[in-house]
Amino acid sequence: MNLSWGQSNSTFKLMSSELPAVKDGEVRVKVLYFSNDPTQRLWISAGQDPKRQYMPPVVKGEAIRTLGLGEVLESKSDKYAAGDVITGVFHWGDELIVPEASVSGKVDKSLPYEWYLSAIGLTGLTAYFGLQKIGQFKEGQSVLVSAASGATGSMVVLLAKHLFKASKVVGIAGSDEKCKWVESLGADVCVNYRDADYKSKIDKFMGEETFDVYYDNVGGEMLDYALTRTKRYGRIIACGAISGYNDASKMSVNCWGEIISNRLTVQGFIAFDFFSDFPEATKDIVAVIKSGKVKVDEGVHIEDVSKFENPLEKIPEVWNKLFTEEKPRGKLLTKLA
């Protein structure tokens, strides 16, 4: 991943082009926010078999696909009018032509825009459906979640505790400060995986008990550990595997045998699989937020690049923080305008 512009081996290149005229069923959008997601890394991996991906890869020369939020400037759609604020699948850029099919919905302007790319955006919905549909999570059960300070992980903690009424929520995160925050969201305990003894800390907290459900965002070594700490007939929610996105060797799984001997169920999913349940889920999440028990705004980190001379150049740099020590807690958003 080379973020420097203009080098022959740079991953990203800034290009300008004239926008075509808006056609029927399309809108022209001024982008306000971009979502930054680890899964975008998969879309630009070389040598993939497109048939095995959940979305088509972004090929060389194409603009990078992203979730975003923006204002409709011009519309030839029956569903969205100029002045509407919408979310959807966008591209990195400042002004875009977006087809209706790529718009996920209109924003209720009485709610903070940021929620639409975090708590009630795809990351919040991913946490929700992972627990509900894949984990088949029931009141009183226990859950272990990795990348617990991340956009999805932090929503898992919050929803497991305050919506699904978990008995025990244990998080794994990347710093003591993040762990403290994860505990403030509702985790009974959160351990820092940079501590050599983080696993034994979890073991100590759990005693003889094992987890009903493991919500996996990272794969690799933590997954191996979790496989050995999931209850007989327990469930593994396979949501992400960030440990291997930049280095596939870190994603190898060595405790497969646990799946057999302890009759675990592992299931992969994409929140879009439950598209028709989005309205119900959104209502549930908003109700939890409005109950006042949780503060989701603390889980959003906004990088405002509008202040830079050329904001567009900053987009990949901000996104790349997801994979570095600079990764902030919760959801990382880019404010473009």
Place this chain on the structure above:
Amino acid sequence: MNLSWGQSNSTFKLMSSELPAVKDGEVRVKVLYFSNDPTQRLWISAGQDPKRQYMPPVVKGEAIRTLGLGEVLESKSDKYAAGDVITGVFHWGDELIVPEASVSGKVDKSLPYEWYLSAIGLTGLTAYFGLQKIGQFKEGQSVLVSAASGATGSMVVLLAKHLFKASKVVGIAGSDEKCKWVESLGADVCVNYRDADYKSKIDKFMGEETFDVYYDNVGGEMLDYALTRTKRYGRIIACGAISGYNDASKMSVNCWGEIISNRLTVQGFIAFDFFSDFPEATKDIVAVIKSGKVKVDEGVHIEDVSKFENPLEKIPEVWNKLFTEEKPRGKLLTKLA
């Protein structure tokens, strides 16, 4: 694994002991047949956490646990009388005291004894429940099965084709001769994994199609391949992982990401999980056998050790063939008397 007797590092040791008197709820059994199963290797692995195993490990000094078939010589049980032939969880030995709880049932003497340790024994039932309960296999679906010439795998082929009415059954086995036999059982095609291009042979046979279900008996490299060839929303039946039983490094899984991007469900199981469904399953399997479409006897290889001066010394040697080039096709039984 050292099979030589009397060496200080020998894995097995022949010991004699006086049988105690039969107590209430027990029977004394003369062993006729032993089942040989890869899973026994797991029971004697060092350094395991007993809590994570589906059965207690066999500890140093204990007799090796095994499935077997024998004649009741003496009974203090209300369920089994002298003269009955029973199957159950035995130990390696020629005459044993067996508690009622370890007996799985009485043999219908009108059926061949061997069936009780193969087609309608735990291997047949494992194939049956793997497909039915874990694979949720439906008429017209396709299945890929590894170790297809093995005891379980060969029953998977047979039942998938003749009972569950698969559209396509593809097997992977260890020799051309075994593959030929697997095809005679009902596989549309079987490939020899010792051929460097066995994967492309499967790809060629399948064309653009992928598998609804992968029945995994081996783990490791074949599992990795199968993960990339299982349909979106498909199912992986995690039955065994013999690739890693003697060398854990061969069991690492590198295509975990497929589980997420293609929303696969992986589920581990043990046939005993469906204990109450055993009679129904047995009836189904017997019906297929009696239909005459399949010849299950060809899937049983009996090593008669009764001819040796000391038959007991041969027991571990026969069992170890499961892990060597000498492994015969189908179920390997030891005939002790």
